[in-house]
Amino acid sequence: MRATVTIDVATCKGCGLCVPVCPPAVLSMSAAVNGKGYRYPELVAGCTGCELCAKVCPDYCFAVYREPAGGRAADGAPA
Amino acid sequence: MAEAAIQAGCRFYAGYPITPSTEILEYMAARLPQVGGVCMNAESEIEAIGMVWGAAGCGVRAMIASTGQGISLMQESFAELANAQIPVVAVNMCRGQGDYFQSTRGGGHGDYRFIVLAPSTAQEAVALIQEAFHLADRWRNPVLLMGDFLLAHTSELVEIAPPDEPPLPPKDWAMTGASGRRGLTLSPLGPSQKLSTDIASALAQATDKHAAIRAAEPRVDCGQLDDAELVVVAFGFPGRFVKYAVTLARAEGLRVGYVRPISLWPFPSQAVADAVAGARRVAVFELNAGQMVEDVQLAVLGRVPVEFIGGISHDPSGFGVGPALRVEHILARIRDVYPRAAA
Amino acid sequence: MRQPLAPTPTMRKVFDTPALLLSTEHSLCPGCGEPLAVRLLLELIAQLGVRDRTICVAGIGCYTAFPMLMDIDVLQALHGRAPSLATGVKRVRPDAFVFTLQGDGDMASEGLQEVVHAAARGERVTAVMLNNGVFGETGGHATATTVLGQHTKTTPGGRSAERHGHPIRMAELLAQLDGAAYVARGAVHTPAAIKATRQYLHDAFQSQLDARGFSFVEILTMCPTDWFVPPDKGPGWLEENFRGVFPLGVVKQ
Numbered sequence: 001m002r003a004t005v006t007i008d009v010a011t012c013k014g015c016g017l018c019v020p021v022c023p024p025a026v027l028s029m030s031a032a033v034n035g036k037g038y039r040y041p042e043l044v045a046g047c048t049g050c051e052l053c054a055k056v057c058p059d060y061c062f063a064v065y066r067e068p069a070g071g072r073a074a075d076g077a078p079a
Numbered sequence: 080m081a082e083a084a085i086q087a088g089c090r091f092y093a094g095y096p097i098t099p100s101t102e103i104l105e106y107m108a109a110r111l112p113q114v115g116g117v118c119m120n121a122e123s124e125i126e127a128i129g130m131v132w133g134a135a136g137c138g139v140r141a142m143i144a145s146t147g148q149g150i151s152l153m154q155e156s157f158a159e160l161a162n163a164q165i166p167v168v169a170v171n172m173c174r175g176q177g178d179y180f181q182s183t184r185g186g187g188h189g190d191y192r193f194i195v196l197a198p199s200t201a202q203e204a205v206a207l208i209q210e211a212f213h214l215a216d217r218w219r220n221p222v223l224l225m226g227d228f229l230l231a232h233t234s235e236l237v238e239i240a241p242p243d244e245p246p247l248p249p250k251d252w253a254m255t256g257a258s259g260r261r262g263l264t265l266s267p268l269g270p271s272q273k274l275s276t277d278i279a280s281a282l283a284q285a286t287d288k289h290a291a292i293r294a295a296e297p298r299v300d301c302g303q304l305d306d307a308e309l310v311v312v313a314f315g316f317p318g319r320f321v322k323y324a325v326t327l328a329r330a331e332g333l334r335v336g337y338v339r340p341i342s343l344w345p346f347p348s349q350a351v352a353d354a355v356a357g358a359r360r361v362a363v364f365e366l367n368a369g370q371m372v373e374d375v376q377l378a379v380l381g382r383v384p385v386e387f388i389g390g391i392s393h394d395p396s397g398f399g400v401g402p403a404l405r406v407e408h409i410l411a412r413i414r415d416v417y418p419r420a421a422a
Numbered sequence: 423m424r425q426p427l428a429p430t431p432t433m434r435k436v437f438d439t440p441a442l443l444l445s446t447e448h449s450l451c452p453g454c455g456e457p458l459a460v461r462l463l464l465e466l467i468a469q470l471g472v473r474d475r476t477i478c479v480a481g482i483g484c485y486t487a488f489p490m491l492m493d494i495d496v497l498q499a500l501h502g503r504a505p506s507l508a509t510g511v512k513r514v515r516p517d518a519f520v521f522t523l524q525g526d527g528d529m530a531s532e533g534l535q536e537v538v539h540a541a542a543r544g545e546r547v548t549a550v551m552l553n554n555g556v557f558g559e560t561g562g563h564a565t566a567t568t569v570l571g572q573h574t575k576t577t578p579g580g581r582s583a584e585r586h587g588h589p590i591r592m593a594e595l596l597a598q599l600d601g602a603a604y605v606a607r608g609a610v611h612t613p614a615a616i617k618a619t620r621q622y623l624h625d626a627f628q629s630q631l632d633a634r635g636f637s638f639v640e641i642l643t644m645c646p647t648d649w650f651v652p653p654d655k656g657p658g659w660l661e662e663n664f665r666g667v668f669p670l671g672v673v674k675q
Contacts, residue, residue: 004427015646021613036617038452043427049560051437052613058457060446064437065429077655091514117513126506129499129536133479133510136497141510159500194587254495254511256518258474262442264489266498273490412590420485 003049003066007041011059014038018053018062027053080170080208080226081106084142086241087209089168090116091134091141093127095149098232098398100172103144116130124152126167128169132160135167136265138211138253143171147178151186157221158187162253162267162285166215167293168208169193172226174398175391176315179370182225183344194222194296195343199318201235208339209242216247218292225343228398229316300339301354303329307336309420310355311388311413312375313364314340317404321364324409333417343371348378355383360420364391364409368403386419388412440464442473442493449487453653453659455643456485456552458610462620463523463550464492472519479508479547481533483525484558502533505540508547519630521548529555530566530592537596537638544601544635546568548563551592551638554645555664562648566590569667573650588669593640595673603635605674609642611657617672622672629675642668 027041054062092107109120121127135141198204211222272279313321318339328335363372392401482501489496504522550650557563571580597605608619644656647666
């Protein structure tokens with residue numbers, strides 16, 4: 001795994017803008033709702049750390065993490 | 080007044096030409112840059128007060144002058160400046176004295192008040208405008224000076240010097256750039272701390288001080304009251320005419336005294352009530368349809384009859400010096416009222 | 423047990439909430455574009471190292487929720503009046519970095535006179551207009567930038583040229599004034615537009631730092647609520663209805 005995001009699902013307002021901008025399409029809106037009653041994005045494997053979801057989110061829900069370039073991930077996958 | 084303001088530390092002026100205040104703008108345009116200040120001729124009075132707001136919001140002593148119509152345009156900003164507790168000094172060089180309500184009741188929205196001072200001589204105008212900057216900073220409240228056409232256009236010898244001011248607290252609320260500290264908000268709509276939504280207490284702070292101002296800041300000039308049967312009340316430049324007319328009336332044997340409120344807000348109600356305590360009648364002279372007379376009536380609370388002897392009086396130009404502003408006219412009105420007082 | 427997709431110990435956090443944003447809790451609608459513009463502003467202020475001398479002058483609109491969330495000095499103005507306050511601020515504090523944050527209703531409707539004169543005078547401030555073609559905070563009413571055919575509560579059935587006149591293109595209007603040194607229009611409805619807008623804001627800010635004159639960036643933002651579309655349809659509506667009327671790009675530099 002070379003990158004991932006954390007999602008503040010409690011703050012999410014369910015706008016869904018993050019889903020279509022994700023190039024590897026690893027985000028989809030949940031079936032469950034958060035404390036405010038909104039669906040929120042759920043992540044599957046394959047994040048490339050492109051940051052697009054974070055940039056389009058009006059509620060600043062995403063933080064993006066990446067393996068340092070040229071290194072190896074903890075699970076042995078190339079970064 | 081402009082030079083006195085500069086010597087009191089005024090370093091920003093914004094205005095718009097309008098008679099009879101324009102000379103202040105002209106003087107500031109020439110003089111402020113000489114002391115490192117800024118003078119802006121704005122595109123309207125609304126922008127002018129906005130610019131003053133911006134400068135004062137940064138902690139700079141800032142001033143604006145206009146006449147009634149221009150002050151009317153500024154009312155939204157006036158109300159909000161008071162809510163935001165931003166000190167500014169405003170001058171209304173009135174045409175006549177019809178802007179008393181506008182000044183003391185405010186033409187803006189909400190529970191704000193301006194401290195209002197009314198000089199009657201050029202020297203008093205110099206002293207009061209310098210005091211105005213101090214009061215504005217001390218109370219974090221705007222201060223308005225009410226002048227008039229005669230005050231604007233009479234030449235008198237004055238002494239101007241930097242005022243000797245008691246110390247003032249630092250302007251820790253001012254916009255300076257958040258160097259070494261968290262950012263601040265300066266707003267009429269809410270508190271200065273970030274992440275706080277306590278609007279109610281922010282607005283309460285802006286008005287809680289009114290009681291303290293009422294206690295500390297009334298100013299009045301009065302005389303010849305000891306055995307007065309009739310007391311004449313007037314403010315501003317006409318106050319000088321009344322004072323002189325009272326002196327002439329005394330020479331005719333009439334027992335007349337005068338009261339000249341210098342602060343119109345807070346109105347010197349107690350001083351007026353005390354002044355008329357032994358009198359039988361009060362006459363109010365003002366160049367309008369009857370405005371300060373209401374504050375006089377409130378001050379005496381029916382204990383003494385109050386009569387209005389003023390009126391709207393303009394010359395053909397419409398700017399101010401009408402036939403009512405003559406000593407003979409005022410003396411005639413005093414003689415008119417006096418029998419009802421002495422009876 | 424660590425969640426399988428949680429960040430590993432060797433990963434670095436490369437993108438986060440802007441450091442100058444004190445909280446992500448705001449009451450703006452799902453899918454609103456304004457927070458995206460605010461993100462760009464706060465990122466650039468930090469990147470250019472001007473936080474300590476920044477004074478933002480905020481107008482009145484939905485974005486008025488942000489002054490209390492931004493870790494910079496913010497002077498709150500009345501509706502339409504930010505440019506005159508910004509003028510006063512910059513004239514007495516020429517070393518301050520001064521920008522206005524206004525909506526289209528605030529700047530193009532109520533405050534048109536203010537911004538035109540500030541630009542004509544070449545006031546060395548940066549004015550930012552978040553343009554969604556409506557008065558959002560009051561519930562969705564037409565402004566000077568509402569486009570023809572756009573339904574709002576005061577243009578029911580759609581803005582008509584005959585009854586309601588035409589929208590004003592602020593960027594082009596201000597670019598005509600000699601005092602305006604840098605004028606651009608961006609948008610935040612796509613990642614590419616966001617990236618371009620970030621550059622426009624950067625260049626506008628730089629033109630202030632270089633004391634070249636008045637700078638202006640208009641930013642088209644989504645307002646799905648008052649466009650009567652679902653939040654995820656905001657970007658598409660903007661592309662279809664706004665982009666043709668309000669071209670993106672640098673207008674003057």
